[in-house]
Amino acid sequence: MLKIEHIGIAVNDLDAANDLYKKLLGTEHYKEEVVEIEGVTTSFFKVGDSKIELLKATTANSPIAKFIENKGEGMHHIAFEVEDIYAEMERLKEQGFVMTKDTPSKGADNKLVCFVHPKSANGVLIELCQEI
Numbered sequence: 047m048l049k050i051e052h053i054g055i056a057v058n059d060l061d062a063a064n065d066l067y068k069k070l071l072g073t074e075h076y077k078e079e080v081v082e083i084e085g086v087t088t089s090f091f092k093v094g095d096s097k098i099e100l101l102k103a104t105t106a107n108s109p110i111a112k113f114i115e116n117k118g119e120g121m122h123h124i125a126f127e128v129e130d131i132y133a134e135m136e137r138l139k140e141q142g143f144v145m146t147k148d149t150p151s152k153g154a155d156n157k158l159v160c161f162v163h164p165k166s167a168n169g170v171l172i173e174l175c176q177e178i
């Protein structure tokens with residue numbers, strides 16, 4: 047694992063959250079991107095070497111919609127940047143972690159991503175991401 051690449055935050059209203067994080071961080075988001083396969087619109091802010099990723103559901107059955115339904119808005123995941131996502135997935139599986147999928151998929155911000163199930167990581171959804 048190289049560093050904390052970003053922290054994902056689930057929000058109901060992306061425009062309002064963009065305004066709030068602009069005030070909080072003192073900088074504009076640098077991009078918004080829809081990830082169709084995950085049912086989310088994302089918005090990214092740079093904070094030094096790391097990022098904040100705001101996530102808004104695009105459909106009622108999006109994982110983000112379900113997350114907010116169950117837990118309300120808030121921190122959704124921590125993403126670690128890795129050098130070799132396939133090798134890290136194998137390493138984590140050997141350590142007993144449960145991955146949500148067997149293969150990485152294309153996520154936002156030009157990344158290959160996969161997730162460790164929160165049940166195997168103290169209730170925290172862990173994302174691994176690798177620059178494509």
Ligand code: ZN
Pocket residue numbers: 052053054099123125173
């Ligand atoms: Zn993420």
